[in-house]
Amino acid sequence: MNGEVVSGGRENLRVLIDYKGSGFPGGQMQDDLLLFSLRPDASPNPLALAVVNFPPIRGKRSLYIHRLSGEAPEDRDVLLDAIEAFARRQGYPVLYLNVMEQEMSYLYSRGFTVSPDCPIAAREVKS
Numbered sequence: 001m002n003g004e005v006v007s008g009g010r011e012n013l014r015v016l017i018d019y020k021g022s023g024f025p026g027g028q029m030q031d032d033l034l035l036f037s038l039r040p041d042a043s044p045n046p047l048a049l050a051v052v053n054f055p056p057i058r059g060k061r062s063l064y065i066h067r068l069s070g071e072a073p074e075d076r077d078v079l080l081d082a083i084e085a086f087a088r089r090q091g092y093p094v095l096y097l098n099v100m101e102q103e104m105s106y107l108y109s110r111g112f113t114v115s116p117d118c119p120i121a122a123r124e125v126k127s
Contacts, residue, residue: 012041015082034086036079038070048075050083057120063092064120073106080110087125097121 016037023029033053037046048070055064065083070076080095087095097112099119107114112121 013047013078014039014041015078017082017086033066036082038075038078046070047072048079050076050079052083052086057096062094062096063087063090065095065097067101068097069101076106077110084125088127093125095123095125097123 016039018035018037020032020035021029022032031054033051036050036052038048039046049067050065050069051067052063052065054061056062057064063083063086068076068079070079084095095112097107097120099107099114099121102121104114107121110123112123114121
């Protein structure tokens with residue numbers, strides 16, 4: 001699958017998206033997860049990774065960022081932008097994010113609101 005070229009002075013970076021789906025033979029396929037990775041061209045090592053799956057949250061199938069990791073905040077931001085663009089194209093109104101491995105200051109500065117009763121942060125998808 002072709003990646004999305006990232007601009008802004010870091011032309012050799014690409015966002016790669018790997019899709020995983022499953023289904024029983026003869027049955028309907030279901031989306032299991034998307035893996036977003038930010039990589040320099042021709043490098044096997046990602047600068048940042050995000051695992052996205054699609055569980056029901058508040059009664060609706062939702063886009064849930066199960067894991068967002070990377071050393072530099074700007075690398076995680078590139079992946080958040082790519083995930084948000086995907087969410088917008090697919091009609092998901094909210095990004096949900098697991099907060100267990102995140103710095104709260106990072107989440108708040110990116111517009112996420114943290115739920116008081118479970119380890120999930122949410123942010124409306126920008127139009």
